[in-house]
Amino acid sequence: MNPVVRSLRQVGASLAGAKAGLSARWHAMGPSQRLSAYVLGVLALYLAPWWTEIPLLGSIVDTPGTQFTTVLSDRVIIFVLVALGLNVVVGLAGLLDLGYVGFYAVGAYTTAILTSSHASLPWLIALPISIVVSMVFGVILGAPTLRLRGDYLAIVTLGFGEIIRLSAKNAEWLGGSRGINDIKHPPSIGPLKFGVVDPKPYYWLGLTMVFVVMFLLHRLENSRVGRAWVAIREDEDAAELMGVDTFRFKLWAFAIGAAVGGLAGVQYAGKVGFINPDNFPLLLSILFLAAVVLGGSGNMHGAILGGILVSYLPERLRNFQDKRVFVFGVALVLVMVFRPEGLLPKRVGAKKAVAAPGEGGSQ
């Protein structure tokens, strides 16, 4: 074990060194260089389906058994969206939600009902409705339960996730265990064909959603709302005594988290075209939470990284066959042992102090 630990430490140290080097280089860049670095980074992400064609990188990232792009569109993008939403609830507001899959299911099922033979609406109309319905479910769950704290809230939300799944299973009009199978795909735009063959457009659509959600959540985080959330996480009683209407802001955290979770559900339903209650097991709630905690609770970029790892690694490790869940579990445990605050924890006060007047002006 000892050499393993030592080599892991070395890997950790060299990663930290690389990160420090990168951030030094980053700070040395001028604004125009940074912008071009951003643009290149974003471009590289949109080109991810072709990463497998690159000689060395390809053999590292390619997933055995499943097409790489399908892993991206069906798992990674979904998990990243979900992790972004759950990070608001768990990471910022500090509300332990173990039933987050419920909102994801509500989003997926709402889209399924609206676009299938029930109503036959286009996907594009189902999208906003599904988000609103998910939000409403967030409020419905939050309003009676947000007086509870910590473990008690966790238990109630755990129940919520199961209630949603079991309700879907037992409601005939929701297809029962068979689910719903004629869900519409997003509309094709010119050469972008949202069909069953090519997963790339779905990946691009999902990636765009991720950027939009990041942009909006960033605004919330750096506002009175975000400060209220973090204050509640840090000390709920003190926050209330400092004039924070804690109930209202907790409810907002739930509603916004639910909206993003619902959006992920919409994207998922529109891609696969077929859902049933077994797509929304309790395990998924736990993986979602693992993504946020693993990546770095409270830090948006950490949550994204966690979402990527939790969704991608099990696919990448398929060669281990039966042992892959074990290997994945060991990997999670090791990360939590060596990085207890997650891979990318939120750094407070590391930035240059105070009130740069132009802060947020880059948006």
Add this chain to the structure above:
Amino acid sequence: MTNDVLLQFSDITMQFGGVTALSEVTIDIRRGEILGLIGPNGAGKTTCFNVMTGVYKPTKGTVRFDGQDIVPLKRYEITLAGIARTFQNIRLFGNMTALENVMVGADARKASSVGGALLRTPRQRAEDKESRDRAMELLTFMGIADRAGDAARNLPYGYQRRLEIARALGTEPKLLCLDEPAAGFNPAEKQELNELILKIREQGYTVLLIEHDMSVVMNVSDRVAVLDFGRKIAEGLPADVRANPDVIAAYLGVPDAS
């Protein structure tokens, strides 16, 4: 100084199960004064605070603040009515910067919410800037602006105590309640704190001060109220209170043999 009463704490009884923490305590706080609230350990000082700030609802009695009955109000509504407090055991938002801690207080009187933040409306931006500027001003006033960008939990103890006061002032209170602000301070720091409290009063705030340390209470308070075993045993000018035999007995004990 006027004799106008800001907070009227009348006949408050506070029971926890069979324990009576406060028994028919009546205290008036006048606008613009510094009222010291003292008493031996367990006398009920912090319980008084907790009743005033809505943490506990009194078993009996009324609390009127600025003409309004505040007992039925929620805690954050009491803060908005104009009572702010610090804590005996420091309770900052440890993983927020000092500046953000004070901004949370300053945000209390802002109206913009999720919609404003998502759209970055001009109003939201103006309010955000107001909070930020006000918070910076208060940190400067408390003399801790040099660490504004540091996480609250990384600040030295004295800074944390002062940050708590800055955060409370951020809510724009009429009455500032300080719960043992000098705890853990050395004499020089206590002296600084005295000056700070006087400076705060000069800014127009009314101050209620709970303190163990007599040098602080007696030097800055206009009036002093003394609690012992949940009852008010004395109230008056610091010099009078200090000479009051009941107070001496409460603090030093009654000699057995005389």
